[in-house]
Amino acid sequence: xxxxxxxxxxxxxxxxxxxxxxxxxxxxxxxxxxxxxxxxxxxxxxxxxxxxxxxxxxxxxxxxxxxxxxxxxxxxxxxxxxxxxxxxxxxxxxxxxxxxxxxxxxxxxxxxxxxxxxxxxxxxxxxxxxxxxxxxxxxxxxxxxxxxxxxxxxxxxxxxxxxxxxxxxxxxxxxxxxxx
Numbered sequence: 790x791x792x793x794x795x796x797x798x799x800x801x802x803x804x805x806x807x808x809x810x811x812x813x814x815x816x817x818x819x820x821x822x823x824x825x826x827x828x829x830x831x832x833x834x835x836x837x838x839x840x841x842x843x844x845x846x847x848x849x850x851x852x853x854x855x856x857x858x859x860x861x862x863x864x865x866x867x868x869x870x871x872x873x874x875x876x877x878x879x880x881x882x883x884x885x886x887x888x889x890x891x892x893x894x895x896x897x898x899x900x901x902x903x904x905x906x907x908x909x910x911x912x913x914x915x916x917x918x919x920x921x922x923x924x925x926x927x928x929x930x931x932x933x934x935x936x937x938x939x940x941x942x943x944x945x946x947x948x949x950x951x952x953x954x955x956x957x958x959x960x961x962x963x964x965x966x967x968x969x
Contacts, residue, residue: 800831801838822890823907829930833889840866844881870935894919894941895929901941902964903949918947 866872895911904910911929922940943949
């Protein structure tokens, strides 16, 4: 049967725990994106650091393998919706953690108007009311691919799928109120 794969931390904690500027910045992001805890924020910051580290290494590298890796990195970031198709490697260095947080399923559900608040978007996802390509996703931190973005809907088995659901009516009225 073999040994199970070792679970590793997917985030790096800050080097110093009490830097006021960082704490203030994190507090604003936690509230804006309705994150459960700092670990979620640190995970996306670490992901961004890894993209930027690879880009810096590839900017300095020469050769055919470096070209292949450059194309793969840019293609990956394009698929995630973080960069446009015609982006250069320098554009990777200008990405911010907010760019990554904007690609979370939780944020996109809110921006598409499927939820009144970003907190409600998180609840709908965790409770299994949201699907992508017919597949229920229960992770609010799921990074949505560019081609999946248009397929975010209410789950077919969810009560929210009915147009007559009371909460759907409230959400629709809120949308119309914002439009006028």
